[in-house]
Amino acid sequence: MDRIGDYIIPIMIFVIVIFGLIRKVPIFDAFVKGAKDGLAATYSISASLIGLVTAVTMLKSSGALDMIITAVSPLAQAVKIPAQIIPLMILKPISGSGSTAMLTEILSTNGADSFIGRVAAVMAGSTETTFYAIAVYYGAIGIKNIRHTLAAAILADLASMAAAIVTVRFFFGG
Numbered sequence: 001m002d003r004i005g006d007y008i009i010p011i012m013i014f015v016i017v018i019f020g021l022i023r024k025v026p027i028f029d030a031f032v033k034g035a036k037d038g039l040a041a042t043y044s045i046s047a048s049l050i051g052l053v054t055a056v057t058m059l060k061s062s063g064a065l066d067m068i069i070t071a072v073s074p075l076a077q078a079v080k081i082p083a084q085i086i087p088l089m090i091l092k093p094i095s096g097s098g099s100t101a102m103l104t105e106i107l108s109t110n111g112a113d114s115f116i117g118r119v120a121a122v123m124a125g126s127t128e129t130t131f132y133a134i135a136v137y138y139g140a141i142g143i144k145n146i147r148h149t150l151a152a153a154i155l156a157d158l159a160s161m162a163a164a165i166v167t168v169r170f171f172f173g174g
Contacts, residue, residue, distance in 0.1 A: 041140055048139030052131060056095045065090065081165060082116045084109070088123060093130040093157050100124070118172055122164040127157045 020027045059065050069086050076086050084106055092099040103124045110116040130153040134146055 044142070045136050045139040048135035052094075052135045056098060059094070060098070082119065084116045085120050085123065088120055089161055092124065092127045093154060094132075096129040096132060099129070115168065115172065118168045119165050122168055123161050126160040126164055128153065130154060130157055 017027060020030065065087070068090055072086055072090070073083055076089075077083060081089075088099055088102045088106060091102050103120055106120040107117050110120075112118075112121065130150070134149060134153065138144075138146060138149075
């Protein structure tokens with residue numbers, strides 16, 4: 001038997017159309033307007049996204065990411081941060097897909113039930129792709145000056161990363 005999840009989207013579309021008919025909304029006109037608004041929003045954030053994707057690709061391809069990891073490793077080891085999660089710590093605020101790939105690599109190398117795997121999983125779930133979020137949301141509404149947003153967001157990411165390590169160490173040892 002098929003799962004109910006296979007029918008959720010068709011059911012939702014059907015319910016929306018029925019609700020629109022009951023409320024006498026011109027459904028096709030509303031759909032076209034929504035599509036037009038969606039394209040306008042996509043256009044308004046595309047420059048920010050292209051810039052961010054280009055910067056992330058350049059960071060990885062140039063070897064700058066490896067240099068940053070090498071520079072940060074001694075400090076991280078001094079405060080008992082596993083060296084294997086440093087790339088995830090650096091990449092997570094910048095790139096969601098890059099950090100997901102890094103998490104997958106960490107989990108396949110170290111195992112999901114290892115201390116490193118658990119820290120990486122908690123860290124991935126409790127931090128934000130800060131630069132992406134700022135680029136998308138601020139780009140969508142045209143804000144150019146991010147003021148204190150970046151500093152506060154990076155500080156929140158660092159706090160989440162530290163909390164991930166402490167929490168996993170407290171609950172699972174390591």
